[in-house]
Amino acid sequence: MATLSHLILYPIKSCAAMPVEEAFATVSGLSAHGVHDREWMLVTATGQFLTQREFPHMATIVPRVDGTTLLVRAPAMPPLRMPLAPQPSGNTMRVQIWDDLVDAIDCGDAAAAWFSLTLNAPCRLVRFKPDAARPTSEKWTGGAPSCARFADAYPLLLIGESSLAEINGRMLSAGREALPMDRFRPNLVVTGTDPFEEDYTASFTAGDIVIAPVKPCARCPIPAIDQATGIPGPDPLDILQSWRAKAILAGAVCVGMNCIVAGGAGGTLRVGQAFEVSLSF
Structure with a gap:
């Protein structure tokens, strides 16, 4: 029996995590305290999305819900407050995330100025439209429909604690430092499973909810970035390459599984909740 040990949202794509004790499992990702996972995103003036790949110190931009506002803090910056309620007067901006083009809401010049100073580069903050949908590729879902907001590909990312423990055993054996789970930026962390059991799990079920x-x-260089300081360090992918490269993804190093909500959408997940695990063989 697996247990849900952590629930994590990232209100602003590639910025700091927001751990929660419970969240709604929607078809497009986790939702809690009036915000959704990857509901906001930083983009260039032409709408190209930005991440820690280009700006590692995005990790130090910390969003939190404070009453009816999203409170955002960053080192050496005054706090920024933005209303949680969607602003119908916002201008629409066409943005690109990987191969997808999406119409998003521009959050205005004040937010753009704040984030531009924080990144020391011109950028704008956009918000996913409440009535929009960004379907995910059905190539990997067996035809099952799903969607995401500004997540890279799928609405949820799940990793087992035992998987991280095995990674860290190999890191330490190679004379490297152990990595905290936040380097891999999951939404769901489970305990009570074998190392990388999530790779061959068909479903995690809690009541009516089926993940x-x-x-x-496939991992990028972000696991090399200290999520507390935004400072890149040694890239762990060289250690992972020896046994986590997946031929099915052209040799990409893989940690964790992208997931969809296959049943019970809108239900509540809670830290400490038990999952029934159904393996795919």
Whole structure:
């Protein structure tokens, strides 16, 4: 029996995590305290999305819900407050995230100025439209429909604690430091499973909610970035390459599984909740 040990949202794509004790499992990702996972995103003036890949110190931008506002803090910056209620007067901006083009709400010049100073580069903050949908590829879902907001590909990312423990055993054996879970930026962390059991799990079920792993998560250089300081360090992918490269993804190093909500959408997940695990063989 697996247990849900952590629930994590990232209100602003590639910025700091927001751990929660419970969240709604929607078809497009986690929702809690009036915000959704990856509901906001930073983009260039032409709408190209920005992440820690280009700006590692995005990790130090910390969003939190404070009453009816999203309170955002960053080192050496005054706090920024933005209303949680959607602002119908916002201008629409066409933005690009990987191969997808999406119409988003521009959050205005004040937010753009704040984030531009924080990143020391011109950028704008956009918000996913409440009535919009960004379907995910059905290539890996067996035809099951799903969607995401500004997540890279799928609405949820799940990793087992035992998987991280095995990674860290190999890191330490190679004379490297152990990594905290936040380097891999999951939404769901489970305990009570074997190392990388999520790779071959068909579903994690809690009551009516069914979380279905659909695609291994190919890792980029972000696991090298200290999420507390935004400072890059040694890239762990060289250690992972020896046994986590997946031929099915052209040799990409994979940790964690992208997941969809295959049943019970809108239900509540809670830290400490038990999952029934159904393996795919």
